[in-house]
Amino acid sequence: MKKLDLSLYLVLDPDLCGSPDGMVRTARLAAENGATAVQLRAPHWKKKQWLETARKLKAALSPLGVPLIINDQVDVALAADADGVHVGQDDLPAADVRRLIGPDKLLGVSVSDFSELAAVPATGVDYLGVGPVFPTGTKPDAGAALGIAGLGKLAAATALPVVAIGGIRSVHCGELLAAGVRGVAVVSAICGQPDPAQASAALAVALATALKTAPAACRLNAG
Amino acid sequence: MKKLDLSLYLVLDPDLCGSPDGMVRTARLAAENGATAVQLRAPHWKKKQWLETARKLKAALSPLGVPLIINDQVDVALAADADGVHVGQDDLPAADVRRLIGPDKLLGVSVSDFSELAAVPATGVDYLGVGPVFPTGTKPDAGAALGIAGLGKLAAATALPVVAIGGIRSVHCGELLAAGVRGVAVVSAICGQPDPAQASAALAVALATALKTAPAACRLNAG
Structure with missing residues (x-):
């Protein structure tokens, strides 16, 4: 069973990265500098x-031991033999996705409130993406920001690892870990930054620093 | 092995049908009146x-023995256990789709010129959708119309069954069969018509009439 390290979770954005090849470059730089x-x-x-892009990403990330997760398109994930799938509330239901991808691939589900959390299947889901924590410009259809307090309440209500998403910068890592999350997902904090490698490394350092002071229950790789 | 009858092939359009439930109603009426x-x-x-809609369509069409084919979304086809998949030139490649759906489901590929025809895999594809034969309003990104002559040249260059698509009305059935096609695909000739049942029946009658006078090589169910 692969160890699931979601501590620094990069979500690629085609506009911010400029092109499919720009996405592959950004992903490689991030994975070489702390993205997990x-x-x-x-x-x-x-x-x-x-x-085509999923296959290029897989070739770039596999040697680095960093899993590639496909948003929404289960058929693409299967065809590219990606490591996992992430689905939102309007995508294929998690139970159907698990049936299609088999037992071994990762499956994540986006959750933004308690009602959505209650609908997550009891088995077959590996982690939750919870957000938006802060207002975000990269997902125009995201709902109202949860804030750290709202995020913490949702994280406390589930046994699944929670990855926080939405407007996160390195300065937030401490309070996010303290709120009980296992990882931070970022888009514009890496994609489209002048130096994606440096931006990734800064986030990784911020996470490591925060981890040292986080309560044991919040350790990134606990459980 | 299921007999493949593509003679009257309805492509559902969500706008013309008004709603997902309108699509299911239209599909049922068409299948009860000659759509194959x-x-x-x-x-x-x-x-x-x-x-959700694929499952409703499957429940409506299976008892009538009419196959449900899913455009583009292979994961949806698998999750709904549809009877087949149809892909265009910008969708997943046919060889990848066949690997995902296994040997038994139908696979169709859209082709609009000789270059695209040459790229169709030698095995694993069950039929070709060729068009647009005439100008069409329901697929804004379709290329220039082939005309009957252009369609006939493509159909003569392949051993696969050809389903013609693009602006087809019942009046065209005779010349399309004479051009060597095995079926006609329609959108607006059924979807959004005041009486989809009557429209379907009229097309089925036109096809049957055309078949009686078509050369043996053009018989709908030959091969």
Whole structure:
């Protein structure tokens, strides 16, 4: 069973990265500088483009031991033999996705409130993406920001690892870990930054520093 | 092995049908009145909606022995246990789709010129959708119309069954069969018509009439 390290979870954005090859470059730089998981998300792409890019990402990330997670497109994940799938509330239901991908691939589900949390299947889901914590410009259809307090209440109500998402910068890592999350997902904090390698390294350092002072229950790799 | 009858192939359009339930109603009426295959195509839907509608269509069409074919979304086809998948040139490549769906489900590929025809895998594809034969309003990104002559040249260059698509009305059935196609795919000739049942029946009658006078090589169910 692969160790699940979601501490620094990069969600790629095709606009901020400039091109499919820009996404692959950004992903490689991030993975070489502390990112522990990478998600491909490109809602407006056709699937031929999805598959080509997923295969390039997989080739770049596998040697680094960093899992590639595909947003929404389960068929692309299967065709590219990606490491996992992440689905939102309007995508295929988690139970159907688990049936399609088999027992071994990662499955994450986006949750933004208690009602959505209650609908998460009791088995077959590996982690939750919870947000938006702060207002975000990279997902126009995201709901109102939860804030740290709202995030903490949701994280306390589930036994699943929680990855926080939405407007997160390195300065937030301490309070996010203290709120009980196991990882931070970022988009614009890495994608489109002048130096994605340096931006990734700064986030990784902030997480490591926060981890040293976090209560034991909040340790990133606990459990 | 299921007999493949593509003679009257309905492609559902969510706008013309008014709603997902309108699509299911239209599909049922068409299948009860001569349609031999139904494709679900909804490029702008999220997958939760895709899956819910695919399951309703499957429940409506299976008792009538009419296959449900899913456009583009292989994961939806697998989750709904649809009868087949249809892919265009920007979708997942046919060889990848065949690997995902296994040997038994139908697989169709859209082709609009000789270059695309040459790229169709030698095995694993069950039929080709060729068009647009005439100008069409329901697929804004379709290329220039082939005309009957262009369609006939493509159909003569492949051993696969050809389903013609693009602006087809019942009046065209005779010349399409004479051009060597095995079936006609329609969208607006059924979807959004005041009486989809009557429209379907009229197309079925036109096809049957055309078949009686078509050369043996063009018989709908030959091969």
